[in-house]
Amino acid sequence: MKRYGKLSVIAVLVVLTIGIYYIQPIFTAETKPEFTISEKKGNQELIEDMTIEGYYHENNLFGIGTDLEITPEGTTYYSNQPYQNQLQGSVSANKKMTQLQKKYRSFMRGKNYFLTNFFEDESILAYAEITTNRFSSVTEESEFKIEVLNKKTEEVLSYSVDFPKTTEYVSIYVEDVQVANNKLIVVTNGYASNKDDMQDEQHLYSIDLPNEKIEKDEKIQLDLVDVTGKQVQYVELINEATDIASAKFLVYRVVLEDTQIEMEINQGEQEIAPPVYGLIGVNVETGEQFLIDISKEVGSQGLGDTLPLENMTLYTYKINETSLSIYAYQLDQKELTEVESVALSKTQKKALKEGMTMQINEGLAFFVSSSNASDKDMQIMTFDSRSGELVLEGAIDEKASKSVKRDELGLYGILFQY
Template sequence: MKKYWKSCLISIFIVLVIGSFYIQSAYSASKLPDFFIKTVEGKGEEFKGITLDGYLNALGSEQPLEINRNSTKYQSERSYFEEIKDSETDSITIRNLQRQYPEFMRSSKQVFEDAFFEDDKMLVSAFVDFKYNKVLDSSFVIKVLDKRDEKVRSMNLPIPNVKNYAYVWVQEVQYIDGQLMVVSNNNPHDGENHEIHVYSFDIGKKKLLDDRTILSENDPTFDYIYMRQTDNSKENNYIVLRKQTVDPEKPAYINQPLFIYNLHEQVEVKFNIANSDIKNVNETGEGNYYDKNNLYILGIKNGTATVSIYHLAGLEPHKSIRIPLGGKEAFFTAHNIWKRQIYFASSEGEDSDKKLIIADLQNGNILYKGVVQSKKHINNLSATLQIHGITIDK
């Protein structure tokens, strides 16, 4: 027993420290205001499954928080085990898949939406098994869950010319016309070139069918950003990138045209985008979305949000909707798109009301308007509330 006394003391000390930390955190959180959403217009049901993510500048620090319809949860109130579990991913899609298919998700060891594809028949994950033996010696690991019989097929397939690359990263997984398509970012060893590949697989025969390079830039200043999909894990024939290069004279980006690729037709899609929308793409950065049919470009002018909608197949002229967010000084601090609705968190300044606005994505009609209110007087704390994200789980 003597040889274990030090270990016992260390364990007791750790328990006491962690316990003291959470008691202090809970005490601090009890002083903070409890926020809720007061409905101003529309039905409260529209707000079901929505969480506003943000932080409160109070008590000399930033307090991360989540606000739902009726209450607030501060990060300092979360248990140690909740923190460990949720630190793996902040993706609602991944958490839902983990709940529905726990064994498959554990075996896939992936926490990125980009690595999954799901339809009513199957769930697929694809990732790169990183191995180095002086050079990259990796392969694609593909797992397929057949929802009809719950059987899982696994396959390790080599990456063509893998030794030429410093790394290969899966960015998108789709199943189109009976083929699994894996979109990846490939960086050669020289660091000068940037490549995007589309690998096509026959998962029934466990065979690579094609390796197609769809974008290659031999420029060390070149970079690109994948635009946000409204649902990463669902079927989509397109990928959309925002291209940019670094200005060698100053630390800034020079933006380039969008790159749109049709995975079904295996061709680049080119159509005209209005100059004002190109400007909005560059100014709002990640504030743009696409789904299997449309590209959505967000902007703001005189307190009104604009959404330009372009049909990716180029079959229809683009249209624009306008959504008032408040007075002329109003702007959005967060946004999201889910199905046929668009969500904005808006404000007119640091000390002004924080609002939630939900609108119909087809015509801009307001479906819901709410304002964040506190059960305690926030001004007594010399505190300011900031909203930076909208999470949807319906």
């Protein structure tokens, strides 16, 4: 009987596999709409190099969906890209990777397909990875593999450095690479194991280039954030993952769970406890870590939304009763200023609801709806952060043969390509 039971299970799996194989194209090829970015009022040139990242649910019943990128020319679906390109996680990131592979063909050969492993400036192109076993776990043999290309001489410096404390980490990956004071700084995120549980840890390893050794290991100091009565859920580096240029500062967002509220919910309350956020800044050159304490001014929502970085300035916003306040935090001065308070019409305020994605590009603040939105709410707005002037109103237009529900489209990022 057991034998026939197993055969029945196999038969069901075969039927389901074949069914999904034939059903999925119905929900992918036929229902994928074509979206474009359009200017409705203002400077058309501001959207020419703009890319909006999002996610499209092709069929909620089967859980089928795909990430996408929308430009003024049209839509690119990640699911239509080659598998290797999908690993990168961004069409724009793939474009940068392709540029590097064409320009530095020999140096790029055999390296990981993630921009987070690279650093580039006018003089060098650097690469760092941590070797792991086939299960992506750290072993006693794990090490940093470093390669640095001198763009002028075309010479390549290659060496390996033993990874420290290999027995204490279950897994680890490179989150960013920087160069400062003639040292390669490898930013990592991984899980350290102990007898009780696994803890997420973030480190900055400073590797001395001339001497080929780890000079300093700095762990991100999560205790800079007030965790009294709270539990750390996760920590994220908010610097743009596709930017491999030099960054003077790194910014981490610590997401906390209020354990007291969670206890009350478990005792019968139905209200969902919102997360609590904290921000930690890191000076890449000096290694200094500091608390970015701006929650009183911008509120918890302001810390939870997209926080764009431009040069040494961190931006956020707050929606008031009749206006939009744009804030700039100077990381080098550790000062927060309200850059501009913009008066909003009722229509603008409705569009600029909480959950908007914000991006700063050359002093201009771009806002796009980052949640599932209806046709009327699918707005793009751009303000000059220095004068408060509204310089662009735009929309995401749908070019489809048949109507597709807009609540199936979610937006979460803005990029600019030059």
